[in-house]
Each structure stands twice: as structure tokens, then as C-alpha cells.
Amino acid sequence: MEKLFDIILKNRRILSNYLENTSKEDLHTIPKGFNNNIWWNIAHVVVTPQIIVYGFSGLEFTIEEELVNKYRKGTFPQGEPTDEEMKKILGYLFSTIEQMDTDYKMGKFVEYKEYTTTPKVKLQRVEDAISFNVFHEGIHLGAILALKRAIALSD
Numbered sequence: 001m002e003k004l005f006d007i008i009l010k011n012r013r014i015l016s017n018y019l020e021n022t023s024k025e026d027l028h029t030i031p032k033g034f035n036n037n038i039w040w041n042i043a044h045v046v047v048t049p050q051i052i053v054y055g056f057s058g059l060e061f062t063i064e065e066e067l068v069n070k071y072r073k074g075t076f077p078q079g080e081p082t083d084e085e086m087k088k089i090l091g092y093l094f095s096t097i098e099q100m101d102t103d104y105k106m107g108k109f110v111e112y113k114e115y116t117t118t119p120k121v122k123l124q125r126v127e128d129a130i131s132f133n134v135f136h137e138g139i140h141l142g143a144i145l146a147l148k149r150a151i152a153l154s155d
Contacts, residue, residue, distance in 0.1 A: 004130050005101045011137045012093045015042050018144060019090055028080050031150035036077055038147050041140045043071040043081075046092045048136055052129040053100060056113045062099050063092055073118070104130070 019027070019042055027039040036044075047068045050061040061068055067088070070078065081089075103109065109126035116122050117136075123129045 001104060001127065001130065004134055005097060005104075007134050008097050008137060009094065011134075011141060012045075012097060014141060015045060015137075015144070016090065016093050018042065018148075019086070019093075022148075024080070026148075026151050028077070029147075029151050030077065031147060031154055034147060034150065036143075038144050039081065039086075040071065040075075040077045041144050041147070042093075043067070043089050044073075044075075045137050045140050046089055046096060047071045048073070049096065049100060049129075049133050052115065052117075052123060052133065053109070053126060056115050056123065056129060057109045057126055058111050058113070059103075059108060062096055063088075067092075100130070 018038060022038060028037050030037045047063070047070075050063060050068050051072060054061055067085075069075075104126070112123070112125045112129070114122065114124050115129075117132060119135075121128075121132050121135075123132055
């Protein structure tokens with residue numbers, strides 16, 4: 001599991017770089033043919049493990065439920081976030097994974113409610129959810145790369 005947490009943190013560093021070095025305008029632009037933006041993809045990556053790791057394990061989220069509901073699967077960008085919300089998400093990129101690693105090592109994930117993801121991956125235990133999260137984050141990094149390319153082409 002250590003390797004999975006390491007991979008997630010490496011991906012989060014890439015996402016952090018996009019968040020810190022992309023203009024606000026580009027973060028919030030939804031190019032033609034897309035239904036979300038770079039910002040939404042980053043926030044969505046932060047909230048998804050709250051649901052698939054903590055929620056299905058019967059544990060409390062480690063971030064505000066309001067953020068989880070705003071960026072969970074099935075949502076779309078709703079205007080621009082406040083600077084405070086952006087700072088929170090930036091911090092949560094790392095703190096939530098560090099907390100998950102600690103909670104995993106402490107054995108907090110005892111139960112798991114089985115869940116089948118949109119790509120038809122059946123999650124039956126927390127280790128499945130953490131492994132799937134690596135895949136999920138890769139999908140959204142790919143989406144961000146496509147968004148960056150589309151934005152650059154439209155300039």
C-alpha cells in the first residue's frame with residue numbers, strides 16, 4: 001500500500017503545480033466540447049477518496065461535506081470558487097492523502113460497503129478503493145492535459 005500512497009502523492013504534486021501555475025481564467029475555462037474545467041477536475045480528485053475510501057468504510061469525511069457534495073461524481077462547475085476555497089483544496093491535495101495513509105496504518109478501515117464504479121470496477125474492500133483511486137486520478141490528470149491543450153488552441 002505504501003507504493004500506492006506514494007503514487008497518489010506524486011500525482012497530487014502535479015495537480016498542485018497546475019493549480020499554482022495556471023491562470024485563474026484558464027483554471028475556470030470550459031472549452032468547447034468539454035463539460036468541466038481544470039479547477040473542477042482537481043477539486044473532484046480531492047473529494048472522490050472521501051466517498052470511496054471513507055464513506056464506503058462507514059467513516060466520517062476528513063473535509064467539509066459541502067465540498068464533497070459540490071465536486072462529487074455527477075456535478076459540474078458552478079461558477080468560480082472563492083480564494084479561500086481554492087486554498088483549502090490546495091491544502092487538501094496533500095493533507096487528505098497523508099491522513100488516509102495514517103488512518104490506514106492505524107487500522108481504521110475495518111468495514112467496507114461494496115460499490116461498483118462507473119468503469120465497472122467492483123470495490124469490495126478499502127484496498128480496492130485506494131487502488132482504484134490511483135486509476136481515477138490518472139483519468140482526471142489526462143482530462144486536465146486535454147483541457148490545457150484545448151485552452152491553448154483556442155487562444
